[in-house]
Amino acid sequence: MATLKVLDSEGKAKGQAKVSESLTVTDAGLGVLHRVVVAEEANRRQGTHSTKTRAEVRGGGRKPFRQKKTGRARQGSIRAPHLTHGGVAHGPKPRSYHKKVNRKERRLALRTAFASRVEGGDVIVVDRIEFEIPKTRDARVLLEKVGASARRVLVVLPECDDTVLKSFRNLPNVVVRTAPSAEGKVGKEGKASRAQPFSTRDLLLAHKIVVAKDALKAIEEAWS
Numbered sequence: 001m002a003t004l005k006v007l008d009s010e011g012k013a014k015g016q017a018k019v020s021e022s023l024t025v026t027d028a029g030l031g032v033l034h035r036v037v038v039a040e041e042a043n044r045r046q047g048t049h050s051t052k053t054r055a056e057v058r059g060g061g062r063k064p065f066r067q068k069k070t071g072r073a074r075q076g077s078i079r080a081p082h083l084t085h086g087g088v089a090h091g092p093k094p095r096s097y098h099k100k101v102n103r104k105e106r107r108l109a110l111r112t113a114f115a116s117r118v119e120g121g122d123v124i125v126v127d128r129i130e131f132e133i134p135k136t137r138d139a140r141v142l143l144e145k146v147g148a149s150a151r152r153v154l155v156v157l158p159e160c161d162d163t164v165l166k167s168f169r170n171l172p173n174v175v176v177r178t179a180p181s182a183e184g185k186v187g188k189e190g191k192a193s194r195a196q197p198f199s200t201r202d203l204l205l206a207h208k209i210v211v212a213k214d215a216l217k218a219i220e221e222a223w224s
Helices: 030-044 103-119 136-145 162-168 200-205 213-223
Strands: 002-007 013-019 123-126 153-157 174-178 208-212
Touching: 013 213, 030 103, 030 200, 103 123, 103 200, 103 213, 123 213, 136 162, 153 162, 153 200, 153 213, 162 174, 208 213
Parallel strands: 002 123, 123 208, 153 174, 153 208
Antiparallel strands: 002 013
């Protein structure tokens, strides 16, 4: 069992939180992390890119000029791929980039990424992350007081909170996510959760990770 220092909203120590070995021991290789992150990146792609072939481009039904005795190369259509405004040869068409990753492998990558950040001292546990009204200044002050004014910050909540989301959304370097067990829960406003559970990519990209104390408990319950 490892212990992490818990801070209050003023950045002062308020106790300690015990963390199980599943969140502090790195037991996966770089190959697992690579496969999971590549799959997450691929699954984010919409795959709606599309180009038109020479059969789909409007026009070009008539032969542009006679076949012989013009001194020019023969052409059958002005919409051929090698001509301006022509179709595209071998261009992209709508497709799915989805990659499947086993649940055990995905959880192993998540645990390993989280444990590596805990080992590096990049995880900051805060007693509560909440605001009375949506205010970007309050969110910025909170990050500064807990020592998380880094270039990229990941904030992990136990469940979706619209007030917290609105407070952080104007900060370009902050990403707000929920704990894995909070997926699909209803937030305090009575609406469906708009914050997604954090991914392996989120953990690896962030320079600092600010986790609410209740979110840390939810993570342990989900991965135990």
